[in-house]
Amino acid sequence: MTSEPTAVIHDIGYRHYEGPRLGRANAVYALAVHSLRGTFGLGRPARAKIIPILLMVIMLLPAAVTIAAMAILKRPELGAEYPTYAVVMQPVIAIFMAAQSPYLVAPDLRFRVLPLYLSRPLGVIDYVIAKVAALTVALFLLLAVPLTVLFVGELLVDLPGPLHTGDYAAAMGGAVILALLLALIGIALASVTPRRGLGVASVIAFYLFTSAVAGVFYLVLSATGRDDTAAWALLINPFFLVEAVQSALFGVVASNGYPPGPGAFLILVGAGALAATGILLRYRKAASA
Amino acid sequence: MNAVVADITYRAMLGRKRIWLLVLLPVALIGMAALLRAVDGPDEHTAVILMKTFAVGTMLPLLGLIAGTGVIAPEIEDGTIIHLLAKPISRPVIAVTKFAVAASLLVVFAALPTFIAAYLLTGAESGVAYGFTLGALFGGVAYAAVFLLLGVVTRHAVTVGVIYALVWEGVVGGYVPGARKLSIQQWAQSVADHFSTSPFFSTDVTLGFAVPAMAIVTVGALLWAGRRLRVLSLTGDD
Numbered sequence: 001m002t003s004e005p006t007a008v009i010h011d012i013g014y015r016h017y018e019g020p021r022l023g024r025a026n027a028v029y030a031l032a033v034h035s036l037r038g039t040f041g042l043g044r045p046a047r048a049k050i051i052p053i054l055l056m057v058i059m060l061l062p063a064a065v066t067i068a069a070m071a072i073l074k075r076p077e078l079g080a081e082y083p084t085y086a087v088v089m090q091p092v093i094a095i096f097m098a099a100q101s102p103y104l105v106a107p108d109l110r111f112r113v114l115p116l117y118l119s120r121p122l123g124v125i126d127y128v129i130a131k132v133a134a135l136t137v138a139l140f141l142l143l144a145v146p147l148t149v150l151f152v153g154e155l156l157v158d159l160p161g162p163l164h165t166g167d168y169a170a171a172m173g174g175a176v177i178l179a180l181l182l183a184l185i186g187i188a189l190a191s192v193t194p195r196r197g198l199g200v201a202s203v204i205a206f207y208l209f210t211s212a213v214a215g216v217f218y219l220v221l222s223a224t225g226r227d228d229t230a231a232w233a234l235l236i237n238p239f240f241l242v243e244a245v246q247s248a249l250f251g252v253v254a255s256n257g258y259p260p261g262p263g264a265f266l267i268l269v270g271a272g273a274l275a276a277t278g279i280l281l282r283y284r285k286a287a288s289a
Numbered sequence: 290m291n292a293v294v295a296d297i298t299y300r301a302m303l304g305r306k307r308i309w310l311l312v313l314l315p316v317a318l319i320g321m322a323a324l325l326r327a328v329d330g331p332d333e334h335t336a337v338i339l340m341k342t343f344a345v346g347t348m349l350p351l352l353g354l355i356a357g358t359g360v361i362a363p364e365i366e367d368g369t370i371i372h373l374l375a376k377p378i379s380r381p382v383i384a385v386t387k388f389a390v391a392a393s394l395l396v397v398f399a400a401l402p403t404f405i406a407a408y409l410l411t412g413a414e415s416g417v418a419y420g421f422t423l424g425a426l427f428g429g430v431a432y433a434a435v436f437l438l439l440g441v442v443t444r445h446a447v448t449v450g451v452i453y454a455l456v457w458e459g460v461v462g463g464y465v466p467g468a469r470k471l472s473i474q475q476w477a478q479s480v481a482d483h484f485s486t487s488p489f490f491s492t493d494v495t496l497g498f499a500v501p502a503m504a505i506v507t508v509g510a511l512l513w514a515g516r517r518l519r520v521l522s523l524t525g526d527d
């Protein structure tokens with residue numbers, strides 16, 4: 001009564017990958033590009049595209065209005081528009097940073113896929129570099145696109161008087177510094193929690209807190225006549241901090257009077273280094289968990 | 290109201306990292322008040338600046354956002370809300386209970402520290418401390434209801450709430466006077482203004498508009514949140 005064995009091992013055609021292996025640099029680049037696309041909602045469902053596109057449109061509004069004013073009213077006083085763009089639009093940039101930095105890091109922590117990334121040639125530092133680079137480029141684009149639109153508008157309207165090329169270049173330089181600082185802070189705060197909602201809340205809490213503290217101390221100190229100290233209080237707000245560095249570095253106008261000397265630059269470097277250390281410590285722990 | 294749901298919600302709010310955000314801001318407010326008092330002594334103008342920009346202008350919407358969305362949004366994100374919804378508890382009761390938890394947290398973490406900070410800076414002078422405390426109290430209740438509704442309606446509740454608080458109340462309200470009529474922050478300030486006689490502080494929304502508006506918004510948001518919970522679908526987002 002012994003029956004014939006029925007189990008058969010089929011060759012279902014699994015094969016080794018024998019093509020070129022692109023290595024670590026390419027993995028970092030691929031992760032960075034994927035993350036950058038995600039911050040603008042590309043490759044994600046339509047609902048994820050609404051907020052980044054809405055924020056980009058809001059960022060473009062002042063540029064559009066200014067170009068219209070130039071074309072219709074022939075208003076030539078434009079120089080201050082470029083260097084102060086970031087400070088004027090700071091709530092919008094802060095919302096973008098708060099909304100998108102948790103998207104970059106929270107799901108990987110929450111669904112515990114970090115070990116999967118790290119089982120590839122990618123290391124912890126590479127992962128962090130890719131994520132920070134993606135957010136830096138995203139924030140830079142958020143600021144650079146309206147500035148460039150404004151500059152192209154200025155070229156096309158062709159007003160009498162010199163072009164503000166220097167102001168435009170300085171604003172773009174400031175945008176790079178701002179984007180890097182905000183990306184480091186955003187990733188550092190967002191990577192603390194695996195929950196997206198809480199991540200958004202903590203990043204925006206950081207911005208609102210620093211800007212409110214800067215505002216309160218500035219108002220109180222100016223009201224009592226200590227204007228020098230009041231200028232230092234402004235630097236608590238990261239947007240004013242970067243504007244202070246930008247105006248010192250490139251010699252362009254600023255929306256406030258800032259303390260002279262290298263103080264602002266040192267605070268900027270210190271804040272950036274602190275955030276970077278925080279991210280590395282966090283991920284050293286997250287990678288082993 | 291359901292005591293078990295309230296108990297679970299309190300534990301979720303106070304037992305995790307969320308509590309640090311709830312604690313840090315009030316501590317910073319009281320710390321700043323103490324610092325300003327130590328440097329300059331009691332000063333009514335300073336108190337009004339601190340209350341208006343920090344307590345009601347920043348801390349209240351932020352805590353409202355954290356408490357209002359925090360009581361429900363994480364459960365919807367996780368999908369664990371299904372266990373709660375599967376129980377024979379009416380959905381509006383769940384909404385009201387969660388709202389009561391959020392509102393009570395705002396009383397403890399927003400209104401009370403506001404009173405302490407203002408009292409540190411002015412004592413009972415000109416009613417600044419009492420006015421802003423009542424403003425924070427009423428504003429906190431309205432924020433809790435509105436942000437709870439947002440937490441039920443959208444997966445991006447925190448982002449949408451931030452856009453409302455920063456762009457609408459902050460930027461648009463700063464330039465367009467009409468937008469100030471539709472701003473919880475301005476309503477809270479109207480209440481504060483009514484009870485204080487400080488010459489450094491005035492608002493442009495009348496109390497006769499602010500109080501009914503707050504009542505309608507709070508009740509309306511709660512009713513809507515209850516309705517939305519009855520038809521909630523747990524589809525994935527991203």
